[in-house]
Amino acid sequence: MSRYKQQCGSATVEMALVLTLLLLLVFGIAEFGIALYRQEVLTNASREGARAGIVLSTPPVTTAQIQSVVTNYLTNAGWNAALATVTATGAGGAFGTNVTVTVTFNTSFSILSGLVPGLPATKTLRAQTIMRHE
Numbered sequence: 001m002s003r004y005k006q007q008c009g010s011a012t013v014e015m016a017l018v019l020t021l022l023l024l025l026v027f028g029i030a031e032f033g034i035a036l037y038r039q040e041v042l043t044n045a046s047r048e049g050a051r052a053g054i055v056l057s058t059p060p061v062t063t064a065q066i067q068s069v070v071t072n073y074l075t076n077a078g079w080n081a082a083l084a085t086v087t088a089t090g091a092g093g094a095f096g097t098n099v100t101v102t103v104t105f106n107t108s109f110s111i112l113s114g115l116v117p118g119l120p121a122t123k124t125l126r127a128q129t130i131m132r133h134e
Helices: 003-054 063-076
Strands: 085-089 098-108 122-132
Touching: 003 063, 003 085, 003 098, 003 122, 063 085, 063 098
Parallel strands: none
Antiparallel strands: 085 098, 098 122
């Protein structure tokens, strides 16, 4: 067998090994980037809900109104807001008391969960904002 054919075969094996690791790295960066983006959207949605809840108004802001602000934010971001869980406590409280808005959403790792054993297919993202009534 000629020396050229031996080198050609080893280059193919090396390419297969390196390409597998490279694709795993690229897909990992993409999927974790999407998860980070989703976490930021949840954080902003909970912040908007808390801002709506701390404003002094007559009649006082209700828990349902705060949840509506959060679901509207998620819908405007292009999400299915029905998949998110929104809880708000302290709505309509006295001056100086806290309003707590918590939003949870399940995100999935569609590619990595199939390639990496032990990696869960879904991860629960959670954002919580606490603000004082004005």
